[in-house]
Amino acid sequence: MNEHGKLGTAKKRPGEAMKPDMELALWARAENIAIVRHALGGLGEAFEISDEKLSDIRLAVTEACSNVVVHAYPEDSHAHRGPPDPGHADRGPATPAAKPSARARGWGTMEISATMLADELVIVVRDWGQGIRPRPDSPGLGLGLSLIAALAQTVQLGHDTQEHTEVRMTFALSDEFAEPGSAVPDIAATAVASRPQPLRGTGDGRP
Amino acid sequence: MSDEPAGDRPELADDRARLRLASGPLAGPVLCRVISMVLTRADWPVDRLHDAMLVCDALSAHAPGHAYDGHVTFALAARGDDVELRVEDLSEEGAASLVRDAMLPGVGNVLERIPQSLSVERVDGRSRLVLTLRRG
Numbered sequence: 001m002n003e004h005g006k007l008g009t010a011k012k013r014p015g016e017a018m019k020p021d022m023e024l025a026l027w028a029r030a031e032n033i034a035i036v037r038h039a040l041g042g043l044g045e046a047f048e049i050s051d052e053k054l055s056d057i058r059l060a061v062t063e064a065c066s067n068v069v070v071h072a073y074p075e076d077s078h079a080h081r082g083p084p085d086p087g088h089a090d091r092g093p094a095t096p097a098a099k100p101s102a103r104a105r106g107w108g109t110m111e112i113s114a115t116m117l118a119d120e121l122v123i124v125v126r127d128w129g130q131g132i133r134p135r136p137d138s139p140g141l142g143l144g145l146s147l148i149a150a151l152a153q154t155v156q157l158g159h160d161t162q163e164h165t166e167v168r169m170t171f172a173l174s175d176e177f178a179e180p181g182s183a184v185p186d187i188a189a190t191a192v193a194s195r196p197q198p199l200r201g202t203g204d205g206r207p
Numbered sequence: 208m209s210d211e212p213a214g215d216r217p218e219l220a221d222d223r224a225r226l227r228l229a230s231g232p233l234a235g236p237v238l239c240r241v242i243s244m245v246l247t248r249a250d251w252p253v254d255r256l257h258d259a260m261l262v263c264d265a266l267s268a269h270a271p272g273h274a275y276d277g278h279v280t281f282a283l284a285a286r287g288d289d290v291e292l293r294v295e296d297l298s299e300e301g302a303a304s305l306v307r308d309a310m311l312p313g314v315g316n317v318l319e320r321i322p323q324s325l326s327v328e329r330v331d332g333r334s335r336l337v338l339t340l341r342r343g
Contacts, residue, residue: 019278022237023227035224035244042236 020113020124028072028110028127033065036112043114049121049173057121057171060151061112063144064125064167068110072129072165111164119174120153126164227280227296230271238281239263242292249285251342258321259340262292265317269308270294273301275333288342289323295335302327302334 024039026032037058044054111126149155152169160166226241228234242263246256270279280295297305306327309318318325322338 019229020227021229021231022233023225024241025225027223031248032224034248035241038240038244039226039237042238042240043233045236046232 018115020115022112022114024112025109026112028065028068028108028129030066030069032110033062033069036065037062039112040114043121047116047121047173053171053173056151057123060148060169060171061123061125063148064169065110065112067144067167068125068127068129072110072127073108074130119172121171121173122168123171124166124168126160126166128163129165131159131165223285224283225280226283227278228271230274230277230279234267234271234279235264238267241281242283245283245285246290246340249290249342255340255342259290261317262321262338262340265309266292266294266305269305270297270301272308273297273305275301290340290342292338292340293335294338295333297334297336299329299332299334302329302336305336 022039022043024036026035040054040058040061043049044051044057049057109128111124113124113126115122145155148167148169151171153172154168154170156166156168158166158168224241224245226238228237239260242259243256246259251259266281273279275296275298278296280293282293282295284291294302294305306316306318306325310316314320318336318338321340323341324337324339326337328335328337
């Protein structure tokens with residue numbers, strides 16, 4: 001039994017069909033990133049993740065969420081159409097009917113899921129926004145994606161089967177396997193680790 | 208609140224936050240942190256925040272034991288002075304059982320005493336508990 005086995009949550013093997021241990025869906029707003037960070041703190045407490053590793057995880061996930069907040073739902077995006085509920089203008093549209101298409105079903109939302117495997121934690125940050133594409137007017141500093149690649153063992157960018165744009169990060173929880181940014185098993189992650197790629201950035205490497 | 212049936216995906220309708228947790232040790236630390244953050248941001252007074260944490264403690268202690276499929280969903284929506292908290296994906300009798308489990312000797316039932324309102328709803332063989340907490 002590893003150090004997490006005593007906690008009672010079924011441990012999963014890589015590749016096993018699974019439901020995440022934690023899924024959190026929020027409006028993609030800057031203030032909600034703090035909620036994500038606190039939720040990760042609870043996850044760390046439950047799974048007894050060391051403070052050092054938890055700090056890395058929080059930082060990487062914060063960067064991924066910031067990308068969603070800043071880039072996923074631009075003002076001129078079709079996903080942004082539809083009148084917001086006038087009574088709840090601070091929350092975006094209140095009903096699915098206000099959303100113009102299935103793609104915009106999760107209008108302005110971000111989803112964070114965390115799955116604990118035997119010795120690693122997989123965290124996926126998803127959105128229903130415009131996808132990963134160059135953005136000439138990006139306000140980013142260009143550090144986000146390379147920071148994620150440096151902190152996580154693997155990073156994958158892409159879409160899932162439901163048209164979410166997703167950033168999938170794997171964090172080793174055992175020191176034996178923890179070499180951040182070095183164990184990159186796939187093409188997408190290799191590209192990220194070796195040369196910062198635009199996430200939703202300027203095309204010159206700034207996410 | 209939206210009236211969609213309890214489902215597998217954490218779809219965000221008009222909820223401000225939706226949290227789905229595997230039954231086990233996650234419910235306590237994660238739920239309490241998320242709700243305390245939302246209420247703090249809404250400028251709730253500390254005594255009401257403390258009351259809400261008592262409710263969270265009761266939910267996180269007992270809700271996982273009544274999960275329909277090993278996961279429990281908490282949907283949180285702030286509206287003015289009220290915060291509505293729905294506990295979903297409970298077994299058919301799970302919501303009612305959860306309320307009964309919240310009895311504290313000498314204190315009474317935490318879920319009946321603290322929230323402004325409390326209701327149990329049954330949807331498609333599952334049940335959910337809907338609580339309203341009031342700021343003032």
